[in-house]
Amino acid sequence: MTLPTLLVLDADPPPRLGRLTGRVRVEHADASTLAGRLPSADVLLVWDFTSHAVREAWPGEGPRPRWVHTASAGVDHLLCPELAASDTVVTNARGVFDQPIAEYVAALVLAFAKDLPRTLELQRERTWRHRESRRLAGTRACVVGSGPIGRAIVRTLDALGVTTALVGRAAGDGVHGPEDLDRLLARADWVVAAAPLTDGTRGMFDAHRFAVMQPSAYFVNVGRGQLVVEEALVRALRERVIAGAALDVFASEPLPGDSPLWEVPGLVVSPHMSGDTVGWRDELGAQFVELFELWEAGRPLVNVVDKQRGYVPGH
C-alpha cells in the first residue's frame, strides 16, 4: 500500500502530526520548492499561512493535491483562479480563532473606552492627569463580517452591554446586508472589520466609510489589511474624522519599519496576533489531524471553503 503524501508548506513540522505516523508520508516545501513538489502531493497543508507561495505555484500545469488545508481563517493568500476552478477541496481553520479574536476586539474597544493608550503615555511622562472615560455598556458597535469570528465578537460585546449590529454579505437571520452598512456606521461607537478578503470586501473601508462614521467612533480591523484603504484611514485619523483605530492586519505584513502607520496619532498597531493565544498551534495541528482522518476514511470534509466566494458559507 502506498502512503499518501502530505506536503507541508513550512520549514518546521506542525505539532500533533505524530498521530499520523505510519499513515502518511510527510514532505516539506518552501516558496522555492513548492511548485516542484505539488504534482506528487496528495494533500497540501499550508502551515505557514503568511506565505503566498500557493497562489504563485499553483497555476502551473500537471497533477495537483486533491485537498488543501490552510491553518488560518482567511484563504485569500492561497486562492488563485486556477485553484478556484479546480476540483481540489480547500478547507480552513474555522473555529480556532473565534473566541481569541473576539476577546482581542473587546480588549481594544475597552482600552479605547478607558483611554488606556493615553494613560500609558502619561505614565511615561510621570504625569498624573485625571480624565473622564467612557462607559462601554449602552454604546453601539457595528461588526462587519458575519462568519463565526464576527459572531463571536458580537457575543462578547453583547456580554459587555454593547448594542451590536452584524453586517454580512446578505441580509437575513439577524444579519444586516450591505445596504444597511452606512446607516449602521453612522451611529456606531465601535466599528469592527472581521470580514474575509474577497473582491466584494477589498477596500470597503475607504474615505467615504470613515466620513460616514461619528467623530467619536473607533475602528478595529482584525480581518485582512486590504479591507481598508490605509491612506484613507491615515487621513481620517490625522484630520480627526474618527477618534482612533486599531489595526492588527495590514496590506503589507510584516509592516515595514518605515511605514507611516507606526506613528499615526490615535492608531494602535499590532502584529497580526489577535487570534493567536497560547496553545493555538496545538489546536491548529489537532484540527488538521481530525480533518485528515475524515479524508483518510473517505468521509466528507468539514470547513470546506466556497472557492468562488472565498470563505466557508453558513455559520
Next chain:
Amino acid sequence: MTLPTLLVLDADPPPRLGRLTGRVRVEHADASTLAGRLPSADVLLVWDFTSHAVREAWPGEGPRPRWVHTASAGVDHLLCPELAASDTVVTNARGVFDQPIAEYVAALVLAFAKDLPRTLELQRERTWRHRESRRLAGTRACVVGSGPIGRAIVRTLDALGVTTALVGRAAGDGVHGPEDLDRLLARADWVVAAAPLTDGTRGMFDAHRFAVMQPSAYFVNVGRGQLVVEEALVRALRERVIAGAALDVFASEPLPGDSPLWEVPGLVVSPHMSGDTVGWRDELGAQFVELFELWEAGRPLVNVVDKQRGYVPGH
C-alpha cells in the same frame, strides 16, 4: 421658616443642585474654612472627595451637621473616631461607580491577557514582533471586596468567561471569607482589590500575599491605595514574583512625580479614574439631590454607612 444650611466642601457648585433652589441655603468651604463653618451647617456634602479636611475639622467641640454625604464610594477620607462616635448619619455614592469600575477592571485584565502595553511599546520602536497572548475565557479571578463594586466586577468577568471567586469580610451567600483568601490567590490568574479601606483591610496586599500568587498572576487595585504595601508590590514586580499589576489608587494621591512607582516594570499607573465615566458628576449630583429629598421629608436615608465598619453593609 429657616432654610437648612447645606455646606459643600468644594470650591465649585456641584451640578444638579439647582433643583434645590429655595429649599436650602448653600455655603461653600475649603480645608481652611471647614472647621469654622461646621457648627452652623445642617448637612455637609463632601464633593471634593480627595480632601481629608473632614477628618481634620471634625474633632473640635460644638454643634455639627446631622448628615454628611460623600460623593465617593469610600469613606476612609472622612471617618474619624469623633464622627464615628457621633449621631451624624454618613451616606456615600453607592452604585454610581459599580459598572464603570467593573469595565475598567475588565479593560486592564484584557489588556494584560492580550499583552497590549507591550504592543504599544513595540509600536513606538516600530518593531513587528508577533507574540502569543492569553485566552481570557477559562482563566480564574479572585475579587477581594464583596460590596456592589466587587459584585459588578464579578458579573463583568463572568460574562467574559472568567471563573471568579469573591472574597468578603465574612463567608456566606456566595462570598468567601478571609480564611479562603490565600488558597484563592494561589490559583488566581487575576487578583482584583476592590475592598473599602478599613483597619481590617489596610496593608492586606503585602509581601506574603504576593508570594502566594502565581508568577503568571496580575494584580489590579481599584479600591484604595493603602490596601497595598506599595514597597512589597514593587519588589514583587521587580523580582517577578507576579507578572504585572495595575494601580488606579495610591497611598499618596496625586502620585508624586518622583515616585518610583511610575517606572516599575510591568506596572500600569492610572490617576484614580476607574469609576469616572462621562456624566459621573451629574450622576453624583442627582444622587445627592435624591438623598436630600428623603432627608428633607424626614424619611430614612439610603446608602447609610456603618461608621464602625467603614462601609455600607449588605449588597
